[in-house]
Amino acid sequence: MKMTSIPVIDIAPFLAGTPEGREQVAAQIRQAGEEIGFFLIKGHGVDQDLIDDTYAAASSFFRLPVDDKLTIRQPPGNIPRGYTPFKGETLAASLGKAAPGDLKEMIDIGPVDVPVGEYYSGPEAGYYFYKNLWPEKPAGFQGTMETYYRRMNRLANDLMAIFAHALDLPENFFFDKLDKNISALRLICYPEQDQAPEPGQLRSGAHTDYGTLTILMADKATGGLQAQHRDGYWVDVTPEPGTYVVNIGDIMQIWTNDRWVSTLHRVVNPPSEVADTSRRHSIVFFHQPNYDSIIETLPSCFSADNPSKYGAITYKEHWNYKWNATKAKM
Numbered sequence: 001m002k003m004t005s006i007p008v009i010d011i012a013p014f015l016a017g018t019p020e021g022r023e024q025v026a027a028q029i030r031q032a033g034e035e036i037g038f039f040l041i042k043g044h045g046v047d048q049d050l051i052d053d054t055y056a057a058a059s060s061f062f063r064l065p066v067d068d069k070l071t072i073r074q075p076p077g078n079i080p081r082g083y084t085p086f087k088g089e090t091l092a093a094s095l096g097k098a099a100p101g102d103l104k105e106m107i108d109i110g111p112v113d114v115p116v117g118e119y120y121s122g123p124e125a126g127y128y129f130y131k132n133l134w135p136e137k138p139a140g141f142q143g144t145m146e147t148y149y150r151r152m153n154r155l156a157n158d159l160m161a162i163f164a165h166a167l168d169l170p171e172n173f174f175f176d177k178l179d180k181n182i183s184a185l186r187l188i189c190y191p192e193q194d195q196a197p198e199p200g201q202l203r204s205g206a207h208t209d210y211g212t213l214t215i216l217m218a219d220k221a222t223g224g225l226q227a228q229h230r231d232g233y234w235v236d237v238t239p240e241p242g243t244y245v246v247n248i249g250d251i252m253q254i255w256t257n258d259r260w261v262s263t264l265h266r267v268v269n270p271p272s273e274v275a276d277t278s279r280r281h282s283i284v285f286f287h288q289p290n291y292d293s294i295i296e297t298l299p300s301c302f303s304a305d306n307p308s309k310y311g312a313i314t315y316k317e318h319w320n321y322k323w324n325a326t327k328a329k330m
């Protein structure tokens with residue numbers, strides 16, 4: 001039977017900490033990781049007021065005149081910070097596919113609370129800890145986003161503990177690979193479409209996410225997210241109020257030797273009858289490990305009968321390739 005919606009998992013019993021609760025949540029995550037690589041979570045503990053404030057700050061920013069938005073334009077050299085105008089990225093190119101630019105504009109925010117030291121600012125650090133660019137308007141934007149970033153990092157740690165449990169590893173297994181993580185908070189606006197898209201042009205072309213996991217909050221505007229089932233068909237991912245969409249990224253797929261899937265997904269265009277009124281926003285936290293973590297098959301995911309399919313790489317090697325492939329030459 002075809003899957004028509006993605007599973008909803010209440011993670012509160014894991015966070016409450018009883019052994020039964022932890023096992024029950026881990027079992028559901030294990031199944032979802034293997035089958036579709038996407039799930040909705042509830043019981044995550046993130047304060048709804050913080051979610052609402054973050055959404056409101058992002059949507060007000062995108063309503064500003066373009067000149068105001070360009071005050072924090074992405075610095076030259078594809079540095080992953082600041083505002084990228086409409087059609088500035090082509091996610092299909094991360095998988096080697098040519099396509100017109102994605103029908104979206106966005107802001108990229110990197111780590112907040114960066115310590116001083118060679119690891120964070122020396123030559124190896126690249127742009128991973130580059131300073132964030134904050135707009136003057138709307139008021140309070142920086143504080144809201146920094147609070148949200150920190151809260152997403154905590155939730156991602158909780159999810160990584162669940163993942164470890166689900167993979168028969170100690171729950172703190174991943175922590176030393178994440179303690180200097182280079183996660184990215186991305187605010188995206190998919191504006192109303194007053195012109196028909198070009199052939200092959202989507203709000204976001206089909207791609208997989210590059211890191212460990214992604215935590216997404218989106219509104220319910222038409223023209224939304226779809227995930228590809230392992231059997232090839234597309235499933236609508238419809239967020240419910242108070243839930244987050246979580247999906248597995250490339251690094252979990254590599255770590256688990258393909259037992260879990262980094263699922264192909266895309267954001268489709270709204271139907272043409274409503275395209276000129278459909279405006280969609282999403283707030284996406286891409287959780288990504290330390291830049292120098294070595295990504296190789298987890299001890300519980302290979303054996304003599306099931307050898308590793310991937311050679312070891314560092315996270316920065318994986319990320320650099322994907323990121324640079326997707327950028328418009330502007």
Ligand SMILES: O=C(O)CCC(=O)C(=O)O
Binds near residue numbers: 204225
């Ligand atoms: O906006 C969405 O719903 C998903 C965006 C996405 O998949 C991405 O930016 O990687």
Ligand SMILES: [Fe+2]
Binds near residue numbers: 207208209265
């Ligand atoms: Fe994505």
